[in-house]
Amino acid sequence: MARIGNTxxxxxxxxxxxxxxxxxxxAGCTRQTIIALEQGRYVPSLELAxxxxxxxxxxxxxxxxxxx
Amino acid sequence: xxxxxxxxxxxxLVAAVGAAAAAGVVIGNVYVLxxxxxxGMVLLIxxxxxxxxxxxxxxTYAVAYRAARLTVAVFGVGMALVGAVLLAxxxxxxxxxxxxxxFTLEFATCALLIVNQFxxxxxxxxxxxxx
Numbered sequence: 001m002a003r004i005g006n007t008x009x010x011x012x013x014x015x016x017x018x019x020x021x022x023x024x025x026x027a028g029c030t031r032q033t034i035i036a037l038e039q040g041r042y043v044p045s046l047e048l049a050x051x052x053x054x055x056x057x058x059x060x061x062x063x064x065x066x067x068x
Numbered sequence: 069x070x071x072x073x074x075x076x077x078x079x080x081l082v083a084a085v086g087a088a089a090a091a092g093v094v095i096g097n098v099y100v101l102x103x104x105x106x107x108g109m110v111l112l113i114x115x116x117x118x119x120x121x122x123x124x125x126x127x128t129y130a131v132a133y134r135a136a137r138l139t140v141a142v143f144g145v146g147m148a149l150v151g152a153v154l155l156a157x158x159x160x161x162x163x164x165x166x167x168x169x170x171f172t173l174e175f176a177t178c179a180l181l182i183v184n185q186f187x188x189x190x191x192x193x194x195x196x197x198x199x
Contacts, residue, residue, distance in 0.1 A: 028125070029126070033128075045126050
């Protein structure tokens with residue numbers, strides 16, 4: 001599996017301590033998926049990655065990082 | 069209705085349907101049994117439609133995909149092996165019960181793989197832009 005890091009946890013707290021549930025609802029996924037993403041156990045599709053980045057109003061590369 | 073509320077209702081519904089179905093069996097009335105099962109199915113559909121929020125997403129589909137692949141592999145190999153062993157045990161007596169079970173398992177394995185290949189072919193074309 002490709003190693004892709006993310007800054008979702010930090011971004012959540014920078015956005016008024018947004019809950020995982022709230023982020024999941026706004027990104028259109030389940031809270032379990034957000035948990036898996038934050039723990040690095042799941043690599044999202046391009047679409048979900050864009051949706052999460054849009055929730056934070058950030059560019060894709062500001063949220064996700066390809067670690068090789 | 070939230071997912072948690074739905075889970076609670078679903079558990080209560082399953083218990084009620086189970087009790088009604090059991091009552092149908094005890095009193096020997098098949099119509100009560102069938103009615104309980106039918107009502108349970110309808111109510112489960114109603115519950116699912118009233119559910120709000122996301123309960124399935126791409127990760128759950130990915131999990132289901134991996135589980136399905138493992139199931140096909142384990143079940144396919146397992147049935148083929150058990151069927152082969154039973155046929156070997158039956159030797160040339162292909163009318164024996166052992167041989168019949170063996171043949172059933174082998175043909176079921178063939179059917180499983182054929183359906184799997186058709187499904188693969190269908191989704192491969194559908195997801196590659198071919199019409």
